[in-house]
Amino acid sequence: MLRSTLSFLRERKLLLECNKEVDYIYEMGAVMSYFNNKQPILFNKIKNNPFSSIGxxxxxxxxxxxxxxxxxxxRIERFMDALVNPKPYKVVKTGPIKENILKRNIDLPKLLPINKFQERDSSSFITAGVMVVKDPxxxxxxxxxxxxxxxxxxxxxxxxxxPKLTNDFLSLEKQGKPLEVAIVLGYDAPFLMASQYSSATYGIDKFEIDSNLRGSPLELVACETVDLLVPANAEIVLEGKIVxxxxxxxxxxxxLMGYYGAQAPHPIIEVSCVLHRNNPIYQTAFPCREEHVSNGLIREVELYYHLKNQLDVxxxxxTEGGGYRFNAFVSIRKQREGDGKTAILAALGLNKDLKHVVIVDDDVDIFDLQDIEWAxxxxxxxxxxYVIVEGALGSSLEPSHDLRGVTDKLGIDATKPLKDKNGKFSRAIIPNYDKIEISRYFPNI
Structure with missing residues (x-):
């Protein structure tokens, strides 16, 4: 899982390795933030902890x-295929994750280099942990x-x-029962992506989605103290119960958007067992950054197919600037004058989170902010x-929503008119621009 991922990144010179001692309180997060949390960094020497950490x-x-x-x-077709064609996983007797099994005297702050990232954070937080549960x-x-x-x-x-996980726990709580959980750290991209499909919406076993994405059965082992399965090749697993x-x-x-969330009472997990490989690599993520990239990729799948029913998408x-949640850019092949506004209404109706959407023609690069601004x-x-929808449902993850408890939504139709006889909206073109090989002119570039 993680170790093969690091080998892949090393071979392609995509991994930075830090051999200077770094403090997991603030300092490690500051280093990751310097690279906008987009650079894989392996921290090999961590202050007051023998483990290494990947962020x-x-x-x-x-x-x-x-x-x-x-x-x-x-990507969109591939991620949809994983959803509609889940594949079986494989349960094995044991694996590297069981090289070390700790059931007594568990002290998580002493054992793991769990980061504290920002000035007013109430404590250290595990931010990359994938929680495994079994539907009751x-x-x-x-x-x-x-x-x-x-x-x-x-x-x-x-x-x-x-909402689903909350309701499952509350239902068990009414019966005086705990919810068994396992927290997985040190995983690969298929395991990450599988976790981002909505359990409530699709109801598909996430391990089976993972098996499709990786092209082979995900190997799992039974936990020691809870009735759950976890990846045999993960780095660290915390077993426990939400009591x-x-x-x-x-x-x-x-x-998510760089503001502090309020303090509130939340359920607690009592960790009953820690599994880890020899010389484990602790996985971390700067809060509400990198894990939302994968979530945004699944939101793109949902938005694409939602619009495709009505338009030529x-x-x-x-977008990244919208936290991979609140803003979207959509390019279409416009067939009718109403297509732009139809796309706006459909997009804003997909979910309560989407706040702003811009619709453009297919000659606009929706991953180039300058091109979007130009359109x-x-x-x-x-x-x-401009289409404004006042007082709609929104998300408290962006603070302006909490001013009234509702959100105004905006759609911009930035498509050109179909009737453009004089070509006023046609872009200027440099002939053969796409055939220019700049290295012929500047060999050192």
């Missing part, structure tokens, strides 16, 4: 593409990235924001092409 691993969509063997052009009704395995506040000893606070009737204050915490970009400037007029 910034999945913060660049191009790296995710490479690790999965997909291209930008076929179907027995299917679901995975998702959850942030976990370290409360000391073997206790974590769990932010289980998912009924207990809450502890969690937060503040530097949230070229591509979609759920808005030259192909739209506010009185005719």
């Amino acid at each position: 910034g691993l999945y913060g660049d969509r191009e790296i995710i593409y490479s690790l999965l063997g997909v291209t930008h052009e076929n 009704t179907t027995g299917k395995f679901f995975t998702s990235i959850r942030r976990l506040q370290v409360n000391g000893g073997n206790i974590l606070s769990a932010l289980i924001a998912s 009924p009737g207990k809450r502890e204050l969690e937060g503040p915490f530097g949230e 070229v591509d979609v970009n759920v 808005i400037t030259t192909r739209s007029q506010a009185s005719m092409d």
Whole structure:
């Protein structure tokens, strides 16, 4: 899993290795942030801890593409195929994850280099952990990235924001029962991407989605103290239970859009066992950055197919600046004058999170902000092409929503008119520009 990923990155000179001692309190996060959390960095020497740590691993969509063997052009089809054609996983007797099994005297702050990232964060947080649960009704395995506040000893606070996961826990809590969980650290790109499909929407076993994405059965082993399966080749696994009737204050915490989330009581996990490989590599992620890239990729799949039912869609970009959640750019092949506004209405109706959408023609690069700005400037007029929806559902992950508890949404139709007899909206073209090989002119470039 992770170790083969690091070998892949090393071979392609995509991995930085830091051999200077670094503090996992603030300093490590500052180094990752210097590279905008898009550079995989292996920290080999960590202050007051014998483990190494990997950060910034999945913060660049191009790296995710490479690790999965997909291209930008076929990504949407490939991710949809994993959903509609899940493949079986494989349960094995044991694996490297069981090289070390700790069941007594568990002290997570002493054992792991768990980062504290930002000034007002309430504690150290596990930010890259993939939580494994079993659906209490179907027995299917679901995975998702959850942030976990370290409360000391073997206790974590769990932010289980998912409505389905929350309802499952509350249902068990009413019966006085705990929810068994396992937290996986040190995984590869297929395991990450599988965790980003909505459990509530699709109900597909995430291990089976993973097996499709990796092209072979995901190998799993049974946990020691809970009735769950975890990857045999992961680096670290924390087994435990979200216990009924207990809450502890969690937060503040530097949230998705760079603001602090409020403090609130959340359920706690009592960790009963720690599994880890020899010389394990602790996986970290700067909060609400790199894990949202993968989530944005799945949101692009959903947006693309939602629009495709009504329009000739070229591509979609759920943007980095919008937290891979709030803003989207869509390119279409316009067939009718109403296509732009139809695309706006459809996009804004997909989910409550999407706040702004820009629709452009297929001659605009939706991954180039300058091109988007150009299209808005030259192909739209506010009185005719801006669609504002007042007082809609929104997300408290962006603070302006909380001013009223609702969100105004905006769509911009930046497509050119179909009736353009004089070619006023045709872009200027340099003949044979695409055939220029700049190295012929400047051999040193």
